[in-house]
Amino acid sequence: MQRHLISAADLTRDDAVQILDTAEEMARVADRPIKKLPTLRGRTVVNLFFEDSTRTRISFEAAEKRLSADVINFSAKGSSVSKGESLKDTAQTLEAMGVDAVVIRHGASGAPYRLATSGWIDAVVINAGDGTHQHPTQALLDAFTMRRRLVGRDAGIGQDLGGKRVTLVGDILHSRVARSNVDLLHTLGAEVTLVAPPTLLPVGVESWPCEISYDLDATLPKSDAVMLLRVQRERMNAAFFPTEREYTRRYGLDGDRMARMPEHAIVMHPGPMVRGMEITAEVADSDRCTAVEQVANGVSIRMAVLYLLLGGMDPAVTHTRTEEK
Numbered sequence: 001m002q003r004h005l006i007s008a009a010d011l012t013r014d015d016a017v018q019i020l021d022t023a024e025e026m027a028r029v030a031d032r033p034i035k036k037l038p039t040l041r042g043r044t045v046v047n048l049f050f051e052d053s054t055r056t057r058i059s060f061e062a063a064e065k066r067l068s069a070d071v072i073n074f075s076a077k078g079s080s081v082s083k084g085e086s087l088k089d090t091a092q093t094l095e096a097m098g099v100d101a102v103v104i105r106h107g108a109s110g111a112p113y114r115l116a117t118s119g120w121i122d123a124v125v126i127n128a129g130d131g132t133h134q135h136p137t138q139a140l141l142d143a144f145t146m147r148r149r150l151v152g153r154d155a156g157i158g159q160d161l162g163g164k165r166v167t168l169v170g171d172i173l174h175s176r177v178a179r180s181n182v183d184l185l186h187t188l189g190a191e192v193t194l195v196a197p198p199t200l201l202p203v204g205v206e207s208w209p210c211e212i213s214y215d216l217d218a219t220l221p222k223s224d225a226v227m228l229l230r231v232q233r234e235r236m237n238a239a240f241f242p243t244e245r246e247y248t249r250r251y252g253l254d255g256d257r258m259a260r261m262p263e264h265a266i267v268m269h270p271g272p273m274v275r276g277m278e279i280t281a282e283v284a285d286s287d288r289c290t291a292v293e294q295v296a297n298g299v300s301i302r303m304a305v306l307y308l309l310l311g312g313m314d315p316a317v318t319h320t321r322t323e324e325k
């Protein structure tokens with residue numbers, strides 16, 4: 001495994017399966033009355049968030065605290081600092097404080113890569129979402145959720161997602177979640193189909209390792225998992241579709257459409273959901289929707305990533321004698 005986690009494309013199949021398996025170990029800690037491991041005691045992790053976040057920020061913080069790391073939260077909300085120089089200044093401040101890992105979310109694609117390769121800091125860099133580029137821990141928690149639901153919690157250990165059919169629907173153009181998922185799912189052997197209005201597909205998407213469709217209804221019966229993506233208005237500077245109603249009619253998932261999916265198939269969403277736009281409340285609140293499960297799984301995945309990148313050789317979970325019996 002590489003020293004930093006910048007892109008899902010940097011993970012080999014074995015790296016990814018190791019992270020998923022370690023996350024299963026970490027998930028067991030969440031079932032204990034005391035949800036804490038001493039693994040990162042004495043290590044300092046900074047959460048450097050230049051962009052809004054609910055789930056990702058809270059989940060990284062929970063993961064760091066469960067591993068007993070010292071946590072510093074830096075939120076640059078409202079700051080007008082520009083990319084290159086300010087990032088360098090911030091990085092040098094962190095370096096002076098002796099930080100071991102930096103979890104960074106930034107509006108500029110490439111900011112985590114710059115931080116990891118610039119020589120400004122010595123810390124491990126974990127990308128928590130950069131612009132429209134990558135969000136590798138989201139793809140990992142999505143893969144973890146799919147493996148648990150479609151292969152099985154115990155049966156999944158050591159397994160990838162070979163042959164599973166995953167459909168991503170919505171604003172692919174602006175979505176780092178889509179890019180990371182396409183990369184990781186391909187590495188794990190899944191077959192990915194993107195469904196979106198042509199205006200919300202990036203130039204060059206034909207060269208991605210996936211299929212493209214404009215017909216959601218035809219794709220649903222052939223899907224084991226359907227992941228809906230939010231229309232990212234904050235990244236749009238033009239009209240990409242006529243009206244919201246038109247978008248919802250063609251690309252939104254409602255109860256009738258969900259009924260076209262195979263019985264075992266799941267509905268996924270990375271959040272934040274816009275109910276009534278890409279997903280109806282009926283679907284979002286149904287048993288088949290894994291949105292809340294994905295959030296819980298995110299903590300286990302982030303614990304696994306932090307442990308593998310920072311924790312060294314100590315066993316992840318020390319079992320008590322009673323557990324061993």
Ligand code: NCD
Pocket residue numbers: 055056129135138176177229230232270271272
């Ligand atoms: C996504 C993000 O920020 O990239 N959310 C997340 O991390 N769970 C997707 C989005 O903002 O729509």
